[in-house]
Amino acid sequence: MYDALQKRSIRLKAAGVLAAAFIVILSACGTNWEPIFVGVDAVTAGQIQVVLNDADISSRIDVTEGVVLVPLHQADQAITAVHMSSSLWNPAYTFQDAIGTMSAAPPQTQEMLLRWMRAYEMAQTLMLIGFIDTASIQLNALDATVMVNVTGSRTLTPEDGEVIALMVSRMVNDLPYENVTVIDENFNVLWGNTNQ
Secondary structure (H helix, E strand, O other): OOOHHHHHHHHHHHHHHHHHHHHHHHHHHOOOEEEEEEOOOHHHHHHHHHHHHHOOOOOEEEOOOOEEEEEHHHHHHHHHHHHOOOOOOOOOOOHHHHHHHOOOOOHHHHHHHHHHHHHHHHHHHHOOOOOEEEEEEEEOOOOEEEEEEEOOOOOOOHHHHHHHHHHHHHHOOOOOHHHEEEEEOOOOEEEOHHHO
């Protein structure tokens, strides 16, 4: 039926398959799964899992508990991937909601992500202005820098910069518009220290 060489080949293949299965079982048993996103519905949990899969982060869902679990060593990466995902960005999603989902992250990570999310939300609001094509905001504790790109051949004026600075300052508690710097796509300062 089989000669000695074929039998040996079959045994080696079987041993390889068993070794691979053993490694998979060991790695699955050795993972500490942490509930990172808590209190989510099944649809949101599925969306979170898609984002995590795209970021090559393992995840599990417990639909009955409304929990998305990730390996402990990937918790910060998972939180960052989900909160930076445009597919999950929801204007109705408040910062208190975000704090609740980031309970496992260190305070510095929570603060950084909240500041990034707020800046993203503010940039989206600025882009509702007809002549602003794109906007990005660097939001710090005491000041903000806004970069805007306009549509068409329109040129921004210092007055436009002042209006944008005023809008941004009103979106952040205790941020005077004098502490907002506005620049255009050519890095011209429209509003900031040079105008005061």
